[in-house]
Amino acid sequence: MPVNQPELSPPLAVPGFKVGTASCGVKSPALKGKRQDLTLILSDVDCHAAGVFTQNRFRAACVRWGEQTLVTHADKIRAIVANAGNANAGLGEMETIWAKQLIESGASAACVGADSVLSASTGVIGTPFPIERIQANMHEAADSLAADNWEAAAHAIRTTDTFAKWSSAQIEMDGTTYTLTGISKGSGMIHPNMATMLGFVATDAPISAPELQVMLKRVANRSFNCISVDGDTSTNDTLYVLSSGLGLGHAPLSDTALFEQALTELCIELAQQIVRDGEGVSKFVTIEVSGGATESDARTVGRAIAVSPLVKTAFAGSDANWGRILSAVGNSGVAIDTNRITLSADDLLMFEKGNLHPDYRDEEGMAIFGNDEFTISLDLGMGESSATIWTGDLTHEYITINAEYRT
């Protein structure tokens, strides 16, 4: 069950966009009619779009295809079509053909050109992609297109997610109120292979594709790239942002920094929801690293802490195990000076400039690690750069989900 996840306010409609869903039985024909598994996001006008993708060198066809489409048509995107239940990955030559057919099916139902459609697939890897079942039901997604349908879409892109993830925000600029609405999915890995983190954000804030692409890389590095459930990166991870604003006739934003801030906060919210829903996660831990020589150093150290099985099991065991945290820092590959390092949990100083703090009492540390949400703060003392990582613990439930699902 998600950790400390407050109930979400309904997502806001975004001017220019409609959303439809369908039930295809992608994973199994028996699921047809039981759950939605196809999503169509359509814009009335050409959108400026940007995307960031998995760094895994095994990349599914939808990722390769989407990256290529953004090279040639980033200012003419009309739709995203996404299915859950099959990742269309690990399938050799057929993968590319099926990815193309998915896009063509969505384009045809939405009456737009195939070159203007992005796609995403999530689910089982290595199982033939049931394109016929999707094609047969695409009209249902098109028929259900509506401006206030984002919550349905957030449900339809889920795989093992235990709740549907979305977030909306509005900014005022140049006398106009602009809306951002995003949905995301991902909770670790999906049987029988790896899961996928998907994020789709729609906005009517007017911004050009090149600006949006540069901005999105920064945003992803401070949001989705700052979470870690189990340290793995799937073959299909995708984050798309579509902006309808210029197509709707708005003048370009006068303050892109304000928009970037709103987009970053929205993506952080979507990313944190993924951690709270992480497989087997029972605690939500924020890792704040400061004093890095570079932001990259700070992020590397934070991620090293977040992926260490020993640190994560210590979180699970409510064990204020500062030694494991310091060991993970030492193993990060980043140049450190152990005599400059200071470590705290929430407001409790544990380790200061190379020595256990004399006032530190283990009982107090244990009390903090016993909470279902706390913050680890680490000052490297090497510079002025910082990074924040959000992660969960490593529990029996994770082992059960990932080791026993198939047996």
Next chain:
Amino acid sequence: MPVNQPELSPPLAVPGFKVGTASCGVKSPALKGKRQDLTLILSDVDCHAAGVFTQNRFRAACVRWGEQTLVTHADKIRAIVANAGNANAGLGEMETIWAKQLIESGASAACVGADSVLSASTGVIGTPFPIERIQANMHEAADSLAADNWEAAAHAIRTTDTFAKWSSAQIEMDGTTYTLTGISKGSGMIHPNMATMLGFVATDAPISAPELQVMLKRVANRSFNCISVDGDTSTNDTLYVLSSGLGLGHAPLSDTALFEQALTELCIELAQQIVRDGEGVSKFVTIEVSGGATESDARTVGRAIAVSPLVKTAFAGSDANWGRILSAVGNSGVAIDTNRITLSADDLLMFEKGNLHPDYRDEEGMAIFGNDEFTISLDLGMGESSATIWTGDLTHEYITINAEYRT
């Protein structure tokens, strides 16, 4: 319980060396007399010695001290003194003082110079080092010095190890039979912090310290550096090799390659024993990576597979989850071409040059992954270099040991 660990033949005495142990109650005075926790390895003559140490940037005083001693006295080493139950790490300035006192105590009892003594500590981190209890019982270790005492030493350096680890080998060269005997310990991490991998090898094969040092780095890269229980590296990891041969008057080895091979095989045996005794490990998995552009690439890919929680839980669940393995390869950071990759489990071809093999049947894969020992073979198709990694699975027992020990 160790996976497929055959009963070990008794370790062989090594000309020039005596070994003694003592019970100090290092971890707790209550353990005094109940288990041996202090080891003294003494040579009758000056040894040529080499060492390799943890790459963790948090390094305990014994590691820093030992590295320094080898810089100045690598051809004049007489003894190793090692304690279990307290790592003497994470303790600030006192750490160095206590490390020095441990060495001085061993040197005094053995009647050798402190400059000729190497030390190692393993156990709890961050707990004040009980040097007095060690000093008070060092004479017991000296009194028990005997040539045939290696098995006792293998027991005395243990922490959470469930069995004592050792291996012996002999080589014939230049008309002489030379002996190598090694002991090791380590099984993951020790409450409340991280564990330590220790390996000590004694030999009468005559080889100079500079040659031995260069050789030992290669040997470690093909043995201890090829195992992974949980991907963490402790603050105290140490491998020492002492050679008494030159001190005993033997002429230098005519064929160091033959000796290196014997030393490599011995260290592989010691390293594999650590994996078989890994915390919560229920399966012993060999990962053979071939076709790497470089040996480093092949090793990096093998380690990426070995440390992936998703791969390790698939092993635990007897789930022939080739997608997780390929995803780990894609995440390794090594340049790959997915269309060149071929993957097998034992003799079963699963994935060939980018496609699932048409004859592959999941039931056959599951049967292999259901065994308690199997081999994953991955051909990257990028070159001629290869590497082998030995690892275990990630089980509920691991979580229990690491999350629940202290609660």
